[in-house]
Amino acid sequence: MTSTRESLWSVAPEDRPRERLARLGPGGLSDSELVALVLGSGMPGVNVLDSAGSLLRQTGGVTELMTMTVGELRSLKGVGVATAGRIVAVAELWRRANDPPPGAVLQSPRHVADAARAHVAANPAGGDGTDSVMLIVVADSELRLRVVVPLAGGLSGEPRAHSLVASALHEVLYRGGAAFALALVCDDHPEGLADLRAIRDVLKLASATVGLRYLSTVVVTGARWAPLE
Structure with a gap:
């Protein structure tokens, strides 16, 4: 795989995820670009876009990625504690924002x-x-x-x-x-x-x-x- 430094320099500044987010909004970004923003940095020797693509391929897509637990994420190639934590945190924030209010207490x-x-x-x-x-x-x-x-x-x-x-x-x-x-x-x-x-x-x-x-x-x-x- 291409090194992080070589890969980042090969992408024009205006085509990098952060710049595209500012210009196009989240709806204009691909799944890989959005995941790359969540990751923040790539795996050793791999740029963040390629790392995001690898995660999506290993899991089968965004839906599958966002439904995985920390333990399941840790079993993927190149995923450590910090990466798993960031992904689970994003998924949990989305769930909390969309969850209905707590229901009745299950007393019996x-x-x-x-x-x-x-x-x-x-x-x-x-x-x-x-x-x-x-x-x-x-x-x-x-x-x-x-x-x-x-x-x-x-x-x-x-x-x-x-x-x-x-x-x-x-x-x-x-x-x-x-x-x-x-x-x-x-x-x-x-x-x-x-x-x-x-x-x-x-x-x-x-x-x-x-x-x-x-x-x-x-x-x-x-x-x-x-x-x-």
């Missing part, structure tokens, strides 16, 4: 069931043919509801269970949550409860290792609900 499993039922009512099924939906109910450190996030797919099979656990923890961390609950909203004849119990047990153990608080798991069927025993 009943409140988890209410949050899950309200989410499903506000977001009807998209016609995918499934009769159930798995939800992660994310709360802050004071157990105030932050967001309810659906997890795609069914419960069956060990690989799927591992995937659900990883997806659930990722969503809680990405959403800035400190606590969470699991909810299965289904018809009157729920299936796969044994798999759900296994997922719950793994989540309870895994949550402690990443500093999260597990609250409860509930099954919601129509107007009824029950904690998973």
